[in-house]
Amino acid sequence: MSFDRSVKIAPSILAADFANFGAECRAVEAQGADWIHIDVMDGHFVPNLTFGPPMCAALRPHIHTVMDVHLMIAPVDPFIEAYAAAGADILTAHVEAGPHIHRTLQAIRGAGMRAGLALNPGTPAEAALGLLDMVDLVCVMTVNPGFGGQRFIHSQVEKVRSLRAAIGDRPVHIEIDGGVDRETAPLVVEAGADVLVAGSAVFRGGSVDEPAAYGTNMAAIRAAI
Ligand code: DX5
Ligand code: ZN
Numbered sequence: 001m002s003f004d005r006s007v008k009i010a011p012s013i014l015a016a017d018f019a020n021f022g023a024e025c026r027a028v029e030a031q032g033a034d035w036i037h038i039d040v041m042d043g044h045f046v047p048n049l050t051f052g053p054p055m056c057a058a059l060r061p062h063i064h065t066v067m068d069v070h071l072m073i074a075p076v077d078p079f080i081e082a083y084a085a086a087g088a089d090i091l092t093a094h095v096e097a098g099p100h101i102h103r104t105l106q107a108i109r110g111a112g113m114r115a116g117l118a119l120n121p122g123t124p125a126e127a128a129l130g131l132l133d134m135v136d137l138v139c140v141m142t143v144n145p146g147f148g149g150q151r152f153i154h155s156q157v158e159k160v161r162s163l164r165a166a167i168g169d170r171p172v173h174i175e176i177d178g179g180v181d182r183e184t185a186p187l188v189v190e191a192g193a194d195v196l197v198a199g200s201a202v203f204r205g206g207s208v209d210e211p212a213a214y215g216t217n218m219a220a221i222r223a224a225i
Contacts, residue, residue: 001066001089001114003136003171003173005173005194006194007189007193007194007195007196007222007225008034008035008194008195008196009032009033009034009035009196009198009202009218009221009222010033010034010035010036010037010066010068010175010195010196010197010198011028011033011036011037011197011198011199011202011203011214011218012037012038012039012148012177012197012198012199012202013025013036013037013038013039013199014039014050014148014199015148015149015199015200015202015203015204016028016203017207017208020208021055021058021059021062022058022059022061022062023062023208024203024208025059025062025063026062027206027208027211027214028202028203028211028214029063029064029065030211031211031212031214031215031218032215032218032219033065033202033214033218034065034066034195035065035066035067035068035090035195036059036063036065036066036067036068037068037070037177037197037199038051038055038056038059038067038068038069038070039070039072039148040052040056040069040070040071040072040073041072041073041145041146042072042073042074044073044074045072045073045074045094045096045097046072046145046146047146048146048147052079052082053079053082053083053085053086054086056069056083056086056087056088057085057086057087060086060087066089066090067087067088067089067090068088068089068090068092068116068175068195068197069083069088069090069091069092070092070116070118070139070177070197071083071091071092071093071094071097072094072145072146073097074094074097074098075097075098076093076094076097076098076104077098077100077103077104077107080104080107080108080111081111083111083113084111084112084113088113089113089114090113090114090115090116090136090137091108091111091113091114091115091116092115092116092117092118092137092139092175093105093108093115093116093117093118094117094118094119094120094145095117095118095119095120095123095127095128095131096119096120096123101117101131102130102131102134105117105131105134105135106134109134114136114137115134115135115136115137116135116136116137116138116139116175117131117135117137117138117139118138118139118140118141118145118177119138119139119140119141119159120141120144120145121141121142121143121144121153121155121156124159125159125162125163125166128163128166129166132166132167132170132172133170135172136171136172136173137172137173137174137175137195138163138167138172138173138174138175139175139176139177139197140156140159140160140163140174140175140176140177140188140193141156141177141178142156142176142177142178142179142180142184142188143177143178143179144178145177145178148199148200149199149200150178150179151179152178152179152180152181152184153178153179154187156176156188157187157188157191158191160174160176160188160191160192160193161191161192163192164191164192164193165192167192173194173195174192174193174194174195175193175194175195175196175197176188176193176195176196176197177197178197180196180197180198180201180221181198181200181201181221182201182220182221182223182224183224185198185221185224185225186224186225189225196221198218198221201217201221202214202217202218202221203217204217205217
């Protein structure tokens with residue numbers, strides 16, 4: 001994975017057909033997805049439950065771009081090796097997930113993955129400042145994590161701007177997660193984001209049998225920015 005700041009769309013499979021994830025990943029990549037975003041939830045850190053390392057391992061052969069795994073779990077550390085073995089390219093942990101995020105980020109890189117740091121909407125940009133030299137990505141949550149299809153929280157745009165200034169010329173992506181669509185994407189790109197996670201706005205209106213809508217939906221987001 002080389003670093004560049006061009007805008008990338010990372011469809012979240014949380015909005016895909018749960019009975020057909022492999023085919024959904026292939027379909028959305030064929031329609032132009034830059035990364036695939038996988039939302040791991042534990043029913044504890046967030047009030048919803050999805051899937052874990054075996055699902056990521058099963059999906060690995062179906063993903064030819066970047067497997068971007070977003071952990072909404074606590075604790076994180078006991079599971080890091082399992083996600084490395086499953087083939088995650090990027091592993092993102094929440095700063096709110098425990099008292100030792102510094103150790104967690106070290107362990108993620110130590111396991112050979114890129115390290116991501118996610119911030120909930122209620123957490124200020126300052127929480128990331130001491131960690132910018134040990135991350136490859138900062139994920140700004142623009143909804144409260146746990147569910148797809150929620151409304152974008154506009155107060156987060158200024159947080160993106162602050163983080164972009166703080167990152168300077170470090171090779172660190174700013175990823176936006178939650179409520180990204182053709183209306184909100186331009187706001188966060190203008191503020192400095194380069195990775196746009198989008199679930200409902202990408203998968204809406206399509207299916208593995210009718211995947212053209214995925215391409216149309218992503219093209220609409222790209223055209224808006
Ligand atoms: C929310 C997840 C998001 C979510 C995005 O907890 O982290 O990745 O699935 O879905 P949309 O784009 O529908 O807000
Ligand atoms: Zn996510």
